[in-house]
Amino acid sequence: xxxxxxxxxxxxxxxxxxxxxxxxxxxxxxxxxxxxxxxxxxxxxxxxxxxxxxxxxxxxxxxxxxxxxxxxxxxxxxxxxxxxxxxxxxxxxxxxxxxxxxxxxxxxxxxxxxxxxxxxxxxxxxxxxxxxxxxxxxxxxxxxxxxxxxxxxxxxxxxxxxxxxxxxxxxxxxxxxxxxxxxxxxxxxxxxxxxxxxxxxxxxxxxxxxxxxxxxxxxxxxxxxxxxxxxxxxxxxxxxxxxxxxxxxxxxxxxxxxxxxxxxxxxxxxxxxxxxxxxxxxxxxxxxxxxxxxxxxxxxxxxxxxxxxxxxxxxxxxxxxxxxxxxxxxxxxxxxxx
Ligand code: PMP
Numbered sequence: 236x237x238x239x240x241x242x243x244x245x246x247x248x249x250x251x252x253x254x255x256x257x258x259x260x261x262x263x264x265x266x267x268x269x270x271x272x273x274x275x276x277x278x279x280x281x282x283x284x285x286x287x288x289x290x291x292x293x294x295x296x297x298x299x300x301x302x303x304x305x306x307x308x309x310x311x312x313x314x315x316x317x318x319x320x321x322x323x324x325x326x327x328x329x330x331x332x333x334x335x336x337x338x339x340x341x342x343x344x345x346x347x348x349x350x351x352x353x354x355x356x357x358x359x360x361x362x363x364x365x366x367x368x369x370x371x372x373x374x375x376x377x378x379x380x381x382x383x384x385x386x387x388x389x390x391x392x393x394x395x396x397x398x399x400x401x402x403x404x405x406x407x408x409x410x411x412x413x414x415x416x417x418x419x420x421x422x423x424x425x426x427x428x429x430x431x432x433x434x435x436x437x438x439x440x441x442x443x444x445x446x447x448x449x450x451x452x453x454x455x456x457x458x459x460x461x462x463x464x465x466x467x468x469x470x471x472x473x474x475x476x477x478x479x480x481x482x483x484x485x486x487x488x489x490x491x492x493x494x495x496x497x498x499x500x501x502x503x504x505x506x507x508x509x510x511x512x513x514x515x516x517x518x519x520x521x522x523x524x525x526x527x528x529x530x531x532x533x534x535x536x537x538x539x540x541x542x543x544x545x546x547x548x549x550x551x552x553x554x555x556x557x558x559x560x561x562x563x564x565x566x567x568x569x570x571x572x573x
Contacts (some may be wrong), residue, residue: 247280269540275313282385282388303328305364307459314346319344329341338350410520416460438485441515458491460510
């Protein structure tokens, strides 16, 4: 029996689901971990609750306070869930480029959405980050979660994601595959799995081709949430301290079109509807799995659901408008969320 006394207790505890379609019988077992089964719909619920609880403990966030974050959406959703439940104000700074579904979800919890679309380096006064920092400086009781450098972000995964994978594979996991955004998910999960396995679990990062984590030019492409991107005029590319590269054995670059193809196939062959960054992890994970044998067990973390991207990666019109294959007129009515 599973019963929770509040929505926040329902964060974590996602299952593993085995992939069976199109995989060789003599290959490794491949499981995905569908993180959209968290209450806000993504892996970032774990970090959001962990950061918020730590801020309360540290006295940085008090009753009547305001939770603030700069996010590509999912951390904002997780914080909006927790803020709604605990009675804090919540202000989320993001760009109108994120999927409409994620923007609408943040608003649905009563959080305030501040859209900042200036295309400038992070330290420019018009950047998203500068806007958020100014807001926090001017608002008494405001707390900036700062997921890129907040130790409570990777710690959430050290304390929950990692132990869940170890328990649910009965210690048989040999490979972990995860995308890298802030690096919190991969670093915390990897640290736990490396420690408990005595270093036997191989940790594979997966990122969009253009991400500076994989030596790309840093230009932002279609996949939301994964990768590290820098403005062409930025003078420095500062990587988050939430990311611990020492724990990652290999980082595999994945083209946007391969990520999108991977999640489209996952939906139509397995009946599992995952988001674009899940496609990055999946494409990389299947590449790794193709080199392994029956004694191996691969776990691929899928950060969020395809339901957050029905207007984009699963919308033929959006795909064609963005250079990902032909449009099919009969599907235009599927573009319901704008
Ligand atoms: N995928 C999606 C859809 C995300 O929103 C995020 C968070 N930015 C990630 C992957 C990466 O997770 P993390 O920040 O823990 O590296």
